[in-house]
Amino acid sequence: MLDAVKRVLSRLSAKDKDTYGHVLRVGVMAQRWSEYYEWPLQENKLLFIAGCCIHDVGKIRIEDAILFNTSKLEPSEWDVMKRHPEMGEKLLLEEGVSDGRLLGIVKHHHERWDGKGYPLGMRGDEIPALARMCSILDAFDAMISDRPYKKGMSVEEAQSELVAQSGIQFDESYVRQFLAIPGVPPRHSKETETDRSATFGSIFSVQMFREWK
Numbered sequence: 001m002l003d004a005v006k007r008v009l010s011r012l013s014a015k016d017k018d019t020y021g022h023v024l025r026v027g028v029m030a031q032r033w034s035e036y037y038e039w040p041l042q043e044n045k046l047l048f049i050a051g052c053c054i055h056d057v058g059k060i061r062i063e064d065a066i067l068f069n070t071s072k073l074e075p076s077e078w079d080v081m082k083r084h085p086e087m088g089e090k091l092l093l094e095e096g097v098s099d100g101r102l103l104g105i106v107k108h109h110h111e112r113w114d115g116k117g118y119p120l121g122m123r124g125d126e127i128p129a130l131a132r133m134c135s136i137l138d139a140f141d142a143m144i145s146d147r148p149y150k151k152g153m154s155v156e157e158a159q160s161e162l163v164a165q166s167g168i169q170f171d172e173s174y175v176r177q178f179l180a181i182p183g184v185p186p187r188h189s190k191e192t193e194t195d196r197s198a199t200f201g202s203i204f205s206v207q208m209f210r211e212w213k
């Protein structure tokens with residue numbers, strides 16, 4: 001399974017460097033989360049980290065004109081973009097990944113606690129726990145990251161937004177856990193994207209891939 005994870009990650013890196021940087025940062029935060037808390041991960045720690053690292057892997061199959069569109073997406077383009085969780089699940093199945101916990105993270109990381117997410121509109125505890133956790137990391141990194149069309153929020157603003165969305169978009173108990181992890185994100189997180197990707201990338205390769213071999 002981990003070979004398949006590495007294979008799809010390298011394909012994602014070739015297709016879309018920004019998304020690749022994003023998933024690595026989410027993966028590193030997942031690693032910190034798994035180091036700091038036993039519950040609810042227990043024996044699923046490595047799976048959680050791996051799933052977070054490939055949560056957006058379905059974007060490999062989104063056409064460039066939509067994926068790299070820096071202006072506002074048309075509703076029809078947005079519909080395509082919203083298919084990336086299911087595309088990711090399909091791609092992984094084709095790669096021989098069959099672990100439901102890993103597939104669940106990829107397929108359900110855009111579900112919302114209030115049932116207004118996608119692809120299935122699951123709500124609350126129906127959403128797999130690891131996907132609920134990944135959605136917090138995903139949103140947090142997206143909020144603090146600079147984009148061509150918007151400046152990223154400060155870490156403090158993003159933390160407040162997670163609290164504000166607790167019980168609405170996110171599972172409140174997991175938001176509380178995440179916000180209590182010391183040193184996440186690292187204090188240098190408002191440096192440039194390149195600096196951050198390089199930093200997170202090196203942490204990722206040194207600490208995580210070594211474990212996977």
Ligand SMILES: [Fe+2]
Nearest residue numbers: 055056109110
């Ligand atoms: Fe996503």
